[in-house]
Amino acid sequence: MKTKALPYVNTVAGARQAAKAVGAAVLSFLLGAGRLLGAVSPFSAALVCGLPVRYALTAGVGGIVSAIAFSRAGFVFYHIAQVVLALGARLALARIFRRRIRPLFLSLIAFGITSLCTALFALSRGSAGLELILLILECLLCGCCTYFFAVGGNALLRKQRGVLSYMELSSLCILAVAALSSLARFSLFQVNLGVIAGVTAVYVVMSRYGLLGASVSSIIVSISLCLYSMEMLEFCGLLIIAGFLAGIFTPLGKFGQMAAFVVSSTFCLLLMGAPVFLTYRLIDVFLATAVFVILPERWLNRIRPAGDTAASAVINPAFMQESVAARLSFASDTIRDLEGELEDISNRFGEIDYNNISTIYDTAANTVCKGCSRMLACWDDHYSDTLNAFNPLSDTLRLRGEVTRETLPTYFQAGCCKTDQLCAVVNSYYRAFVAKQNTKRQIAESRRIVFEQFHSIADMLWEVSQEIGQVSGYDEGMTRSVAAVYRKLEAEPEQVICTVDRYGRSCVEIYTAQTVRTSPTALCEAISTASQRDFDLPSISRVGQKTKLALFERASYSIDLSVQQSCVGDNTVCGDSWEYFTDPRGYAYLLISDGMGNGKRAAIDSVMTCSILSKLIKAGFGLESAIRMINSSLLVKSTDESLATVDMAKVDLYSGETEFCKAGASSTFLYQRGEIRRVESSSLPVGILQGVGFQKSSATLREGDLLLMLSDGALSAGEGWITSELRKGGGRTAQELAVRICTEAKERCQSLHPDDITVLAARVVKG
Numbered sequence: 045m046k047t048k049a050l051p052y053v054n055t056v057a058g059a060r061q062a063a064k065a066v067g068a069a070v071l072s073f074l075l076g077a078g079r080l081l082g083a084v085s086p087f088s089a090a091l092v093c094g095l096p097v098r099y100a101l102t103a104g105v106g107g108i109v110s111a112i113a114f115s116r117a118g119f120v121f122y123h124i125a126q127v128v129l130a131l132g133a134r135l136a137l138a139r140i141f142r143r144r145i146r147p148l149f150l151s152l153i154a155f156g157i158t159s160l161c162t163a164l165f166a167l168s169r170g171s172a173g174l175e176l177i178l179l180i181l182e183c184l185l186c187g188c189c190t191y192f193f194a195v196g197g198n199a200l201l202r203k204q205r206g207v208l209s210y211m212e213l214s215s216l217c218i219l220a221v222a223a224l225s226s227l228a229r230f231s232l233f234q235v236n237l238g239v240i241a242g243v244t245a246v247y248v249v250m251s252r253y254g255l256l257g258a259s260v261s262s263i264i265v266s267i268s269l270c271l272y273s274m275e276m277l278e279f280c281g282l283l284i285i286a287g288f289l290a291g292i293f294t295p296l297g298k299f300g301q302m303a304a305f306v307v308s309s310t311f312c313l314l315l316m317g318a319p320v321f322l323t324y325r326l327i328d329v330f331l332a333t334a335v336f337v338i339l340p341e342r343w344l345n346r347i348r349p350a351g352d353t354a355a356s357a358v359i360n361p362a363f364m365q366e367s368v369a370a371r372l373s374f375a376s377d378t379i380r381d382l383e384g385e386l387e388d389i390s391n392r393f394g395e396i397d398y399n400n401i402s403t404i405y406d407t408a409a410n411t412v413c414k415g416c417s418r419m420l421a422c423w424d425d426h427y428s429d430t431l432n433a434f435n436p437l438s439d440t441l442r443l444r445g446e447v448t449r450e451t452l453p454t455y456f457q458a459g460c461c462k463t464d465q466l467c468a469v470v471n472s473y474y475r476a477f478v479a480k481q482n483t484k485r486q487i488a489e490s491r492r493i494v495f496e497q498f499h500s501i502a503d504m505l506w507e508v509s510q511e512i513g514q515v516s517g518y519d520e521g522m523t524r525s526v527a528a529v530y531r532k533l534e535a536e537p538e539q540v541i542c543t544v545d546r547y548g549r550s551c552v553e554i555y556t557a558q559t560v561r562t563s564p565t566a567l568c569e570a571i572s573t574a575s576q577r578d579f580d581l582p583s584i585s586r587v588g589q590k591t592k593l594a595l596f597e598r599a600s601y602s603i604d605l606s607v608q609q610s611c612v613g614d615n616t617v618c619g620d621s622w623e624y625f626t627d628p629r630g631y632a633y634l635l636i637s638d639g640m641g642n643g644k645r646a647a648i649d650s651v652m653t654c655s656i657l658s659k660l661i662k663a664g665f666g667l668e669s670a671i672r673m674i675n676s677s678l679l680v681k682s683t684d685e686s687l688a689t690v691d692m693a694k695v696d697l698y699s700g701e702t703e704f705c706k707a708g709a710s711s712t713f714l715y716q717r718g719e720i721r722r723v724e725s726s727s728l729p730v731g732i733l734q735g736v737g738f739q740k741s742s743a744t745l746r747e748g749d750l751l752l753m754l755s756d757g758a759l760s761a762g763e764g765w766i767t768s769e770l771r772k773g774g775g776r777t778a779q780e781l782a783v784r785i786c787t788e789a790k791e792r793c794q795s796l797h798p799d800d801i802t803v804l805a806a807r808v809v810k811g
Contacts, residue, residue, distance in 0.1 A: 076110025078226030155187030262287025619646025757799030
């Protein structure tokens with residue numbers, strides 16, 4: 045068997061050797077395209093001299109081709125001579141010294157070779173001044189780069205991948221900087237390959253090394269791009285901010301990091317006014333995100349932090365709790381501080397307004413009066429009269445949009461010899477003034493939306509930190525038991541976290557990349573048996589390729605729910621949407637959203653509102669930040685007016701404490717032990733103005749209490765009949781009451797104010 049396996053082993057080893065040789069040639073070709081200070085290109089010769097001799101030949105070929113393709117006029121043979129001499133020296137040293145040659149010695153050899161080439165080249169051209177300084181600098185850089193390329197190349201090409209030393213890691217970073225800086229020279233349809241490769245590298249390092257890896261890699265990539273061109277400076281600042289913020293979201297996994305990176309990049313772009321250059325770079329970011337998504341997971345798994353073992357389904361996050369909570373809280377404070385600074389700067393710029401209507405008259409006077417025979421008489425002898433004659437033009441321009449000879453003040457009609465030219469110039473500058481004012485208003489609106497999004501992100505980070513801080517402990521025994529059960533029923537989970545909150549209630553969170561096939565009931569029974577706790581049915585949410593299951597200890601109460609809907613007219617789609625779900629903390633959420641109008645158009649807004657709210661709340665974000673995100677999303681999602689009401693009840697299934705949150709919603713009715721209470725709101729729907737928030741109230745529900753939520757279509761005929769129905773049939777089941785109210789509302793309301801109808805009836809029952 046061993047004899048038969050040898051040819052296969054030799055074939056694989058030969059293929060790997062050939063692949064490395066081709067990689068050396070490609071890297072040398074790429075490095076040859078790089079330019080420092082627009083003229084210095086020492087990288088190909090340094091790579092040829094620094095690599096092991098078995099890869100030097102292919103690297104030399106790549107360097108020669110690169111010199112022919114990319115060298116400046118008059119420098120082609122100079123760079124070819126550098127590569128050829130470096131290759132010859134490397135081959136000669138390999139024959140003389142049988143042992144491995146020290147990187148420092150190779151560095152001195154490279155410096156000597158390039159110095160010789162530089163001396164001969166400078167003498168032949170008669171180089172002096174700046175050109176001579178650049179040639180000397182190229183010699184020094186070639187020697188330095190050879191040392192780092194030798195150390196980094198040996199670390200990259202060795203067979204056994206151990207823990208990298210500090211020098212090896214630094215050398216690999218320098219090699220990466222040179223490669224990315226060179227790759228940034230290549231663009232295709234304004235898409236920069238260096239930016240795509242750099243952002244992809246940030247994603248890869250961030251996924252394996254978290255916040256530290258994201259911060260360091262984004263800085264390294266930024267240095268590389270700035271070395272290519274200082275035009276990249278603004279984008280590099282954006283990249284560093286996005287890398288840091290995305291690194292904070294490491295606990296949310298691969299897609300959470302990507303979402304944070306893309307969102308923060310987009311916000312920063314909007315703050316910078318979305319210049320064309322940065323817009324192309326944002327396209328590069330999206331392409332890099334797509335590349336990272338399609339990278340096979342097994343490739344990423346080959347990159348592990350030092351000392352890391354195979355990924356385990358069971359983790360012990362106790363030591364991370366305080367650190368993560370503190371980081372999120374600090375990140376929230378940082379974003380709030382940044383928001384305050386940006387708003388302060390924006391206000392200061394707003395105070396400096398040079399676009400004053402008086403500038404129209406100053407410019408017009410300079411244009412028309414220049415060279416006029418009456419200029420001295422108007423602006424010296426009658427300065428005050430001439431200046432005051434311009435003032436009435438403001439009212440005329442605002443009223444009519446232009447001035448004519450007939451609408452000019454009498455002073456100009458009697459004394460000005462260029463009235464037609466004056467009117468034309470004033471009208472032209474007024475149109476430019478109006479256009480600039482409109483642009484300022486649009487920018488101000490966009491700025492307000494960006495500030496609202498900053499506030500939303502800060503709120504979200506703070507709420508997540510508060511939730512993490514409420515965890516009082518982690519149950520490792522339960523974690524192992526739950527992981528074993530899930531492994532048996534489904535597959536190997538990515539993470540299992542079992543926590544105990546400050547009230548002593550247990551919560552299980554399971555993260556996996558697969559779709560859950562087992563029924564929720566069977567899964568709940570198996571986990572409850574294994575953990576010896578009584579859990580409710582799991583809350584299952586899926587974002588991208590990631591699935592999260594959350595089970596919390598069975599509560600004192602549950603909800604008997606029934607929802608009935610009726611579409612207006614011949615519509616087949618209801619413009620109202622509703623959601624019912626629970627979160628890992630034992631809260632039940634009942635939600636109705638009514639979009640503007642009815643039918644499909646209204647359904648778009650209401651479905652979007654329900655979807656975003658439910659996803660954010662299931663992910664652990666609070667109501668305030670979620671409603672801010674909804675409001676901003678509706679404001680910018682289209683040029684058409686968009687708005688939606690939000691009517692939510694948040695019920696603590698352990699205590700019965702209920703919080704009502706409304707934004708433009710109609711009344712909610714409570715039937716408690718024969719008494720009827722209305723919960724009203726005067727707040728605006730979301731999507732109308734900046735800063736719209738919930739109007740809140742609270743109540744305590746007990747077993748048997750009934751909650752009735754309705755869209756405004758059910759109340760267009762008034763609220764009195766609802767109260768009567770509750771008094772007559774308050775003891776009915778939730779389904780019976782919902783059907784009765786919906787049928788009656790359709791009969792009463794459709795003839796008066798036709799609209800979609802949604803009735804949600806929820807009765808609190810013993811858990």
